[in-house]
Amino acid sequence: MRFSRQTISVEEAMSKLLAKLVTGRTEQVQIGEAYGRILASDLRATYDLPHFDRSPLDGFAVRAADTVGASVDHPITLTVLETVAAGQVPTRELKKGYATRIMTGAMMPADADAVIMFEQTHNPAEEADTVRIKREMKPGENVSRRGEEMAKGTIIAKTGERINAGTLASLATFGFSQVEVFCKPRVGLISTGSELLEIDQPLAPGKIRNSNTVMLTALIAEAGGIPVSFSRLPDDLAVAKAKISECLRGVDLVISSGGVSVGDFDVIAALVDEPEVELLFNRIAIRPGSPTTAMLMEGKPLIALSGNPGACFLGFELFARAAIRRISGEAHVVQQVIKARLGVDYTKPCPYPRYLRGKLLEKDGVLHAIPDFNEKAGNLGTLKDSECFMIIPAGGSGKKAGELVDVLTHATPTWRREG
Numbered sequence: 001m002r003f004s005r006q007t008i009s010v011e012e013a014m015s016k017l018l019a020k021l022v023t024g025r026t027e028q029v030q031i032g033e034a035y036g037r038i039l040a041s042d043l044r045a046t047y048d049l050p051h052f053d054r055s056p057l058d059g060f061a062v063r064a065a066d067t068v069g070a071s072v073d074h075p076i077t078l079t080v081l082e083t084v085a086a087g088q089v090p091t092r093e094l095k096k097g098y099a100t101r102i103m104t105g106a107m108m109p110a111d112a113d114a115v116i117m118f119e120q121t122h123n124p125a126e127e128a129d130t131v132r133i134k135r136e137m138k139p140g141e142n143v144s145r146r147g148e149e150m151a152k153g154t155i156i157a158k159t160g161e162r163i164n165a166g167t168l169a170s171l172a173t174f175g176f177s178q179v180e181v182f183c184k185p186r187v188g189l190i191s192t193g194s195e196l197l198e199i200d201q202p203l204a205p206g207k208i209r210n211s212n213t214v215m216l217t218a219l220i221a222e223a224g225g226i227p228v229s230f231s232r233l234p235d236d237l238a239v240a241k242a243k244i245s246e247c248l249r250g251v252d253l254v255i256s257s258g259g260v261s262v263g264d265f266d267v268i269a270a271l272v273d274e275p276e277v278e279l280l281f282n283r284i285a286i287r288p289g290s291p292t293t294a295m296l297m298e299g300k301p302l303i304a305l306s307g308n309p310g311a312c313f314l315g316f317e318l319f320a321r322a323a324i325r326r327i328s329g330e331a332h333v334v335q336q337v338i339k340a341r342l343g344v345d346y347t348k349p350c351p352y353p354r355y356l357r358g359k360l361l362e363k364d365g366v367l368h369a370i371p372d373f374n375e376k377a378g379n380l381g382t383l384k385d386s387e388c389f390m391i392i393p394a395g396g397s398g399k400k401a402g403e404l405v406d407v408l409t410h411a412t413p414t415w416r417r418e419g
C-alpha cells in the first residue's frame, strides 16, 4: 500500500472525506458568544418588520390629499398638531388640514399617508404652530409600511450558516438573546518525527524545531475547532497506533503532520495497512503535498498532512479546514475558486496541478495573482504573507504572465491596489 498508491484529484479526495464526516452535537449560547458559530436551527422573523408604519425622515406627516397643488411659489399651510419622536406613540389622529411633526423612525399618526422632509417645508420657530408645504405629496410617499422588509415567519438564516455580524443584528432585532449552534469540534493534533525539537530547545545537528504544531493550532482555531495538542508519535507502529487510538477517543477529528511518505520511519503511512483503518486516500494529484492522507480509524477521521511546512499548510487549507467546518455543522465548506491574471511567467513543468502561494493585487481594474516563488514544500518563510493559492495546471508549459488562472483565496484575503 505504501508504494502502490492510487492517485486521485483534489475534488475526489474532498468528496470522499466530506462523505465520512458527521456533524456534531448542538448547544445554546448567549448572543454575545455566538459570533462565528454555526446555526443549528433555522431562524424565523418573530414579527412583521418593521412592526408599525414609520417615518424614514425627519419632517411632517401629512395627508397627501391636503398637499394637492402645493409648490415653492404656492405653498399650502397646515396646522401643526404635535411632535412625535422615535419611540413615542402619536396621540392625535390627523384630520384634514393638519400635519404632525415627526422624526426618523417614529410611528406614523393614524390617517397620515405621506411624510414631507423638513427641507421641503417652511416652519420657522416663531411660526411653530403652522407649516408651509412646498411640494405635492403622493399617497404612501416616504412611509415605511409595517412588514415591508419582511413578514412574520420569514426565514432569516438557515441551519448550517455561519453567524456573522449581520446575523447578530437580525438575532437582536427578533429578540433572540440565545441561539442554538453546533458544538465546536475538538481537533486533536499530533506531530511525528524524531528530528523535532520544542520551540525553547537549542538547535542541535540534524534537528529542527516543531513549527507545524503551533501553525496548525492557529489554523484549527481559525476554522472554528478547539485544538487539543498531543505529544509526538513514536516511530514504532504498534505504539503509535495505540496512541492515535487513545487520542481519537477524546476528539472529533485528529490532524497529524509528517510521516505520510515512503520513508522508513513514516509511521502514518504504515498505519493504513492496519485492520482498524479504512483508507480514504493517500495520494493526491497536487503539488505540494501529494502524499496527504486521510483515513477512518475505529470509525473516526484522521487527516494526515505532510510534514513539509508548505505542504502541511496547503493540505490544511484544502482538506482540514473544510473538514472542521463540516463537523462544525457548516453547510457550505468548499472554498470558491476565483479567476485572476497571473502576474508573472510561471513555466516550471509539473506532473500534477501546482498550488503556488502568493498575493492578490488589483491593477487597473484587473485582479492579478503574484506567486512568491518560494514553492519548495519545505520552505516556510513566506507562509505569513500568503493570501491565496494560484493553481497552475498539470503539464509541461505552465502559464504565461497575463493568462487567467484559478485562485483559491484564504479565509480573509486582503486585496490591495498597486501603489
Ligand SMILES: Nc1nc2c(c(=O)[nH]1)N[C@H]1C(S)=C(S)[C@@H](COP(=O)(O)OP(=O)(O)OC[C@H]3O[C@@H](n4cnc5c(N)ncnc54)[C@H](O)[C@@H]3O)O[C@H]1N2
Binding pocket: 191, 192, 193, 195, 196, 208, 209, 210, 211, 212, 213, 257, 258, 259, 260, 261, 262, 263, 266, 288, 289, 290, 291, 305, 306, 307, 308, 309, 311, 377, 378
Ligand atoms: N522517495 C520518495 N520520497 C519522498 C516522496 C516520494 O514520493 N518518494 N515524497 C516527498 C514529498 S512530495 C513530501 S511532501 C514528503 C512528505 O513527507 P512526510 O509527510 O513523510 O513528512 P516527514 O518525512 O515526517 O517530514 C518531511 C519534512 O518535514 C519536516 N517536518 C516534519 N514535521 C515537522 C514539523 N512538525 N515542523 C516542521 N517541520 C517538520 C521534516 O523534518 C522533513 O524535513 O516526502 C517526500 N519524500
Ligand code: MOO
Binding pocket: 286, 287, 288, 289, 290, 291, 306, 308, 310, 311, 377, 378
Ligand atoms: O508533495 Mo511534496 O510537498 O511536493 O514535497
Ligand SMILES: [Mg+2]
Binding pocket: 258, 259, 260, 261, 262, 263, 266
Ligand atoms: Mg517522510
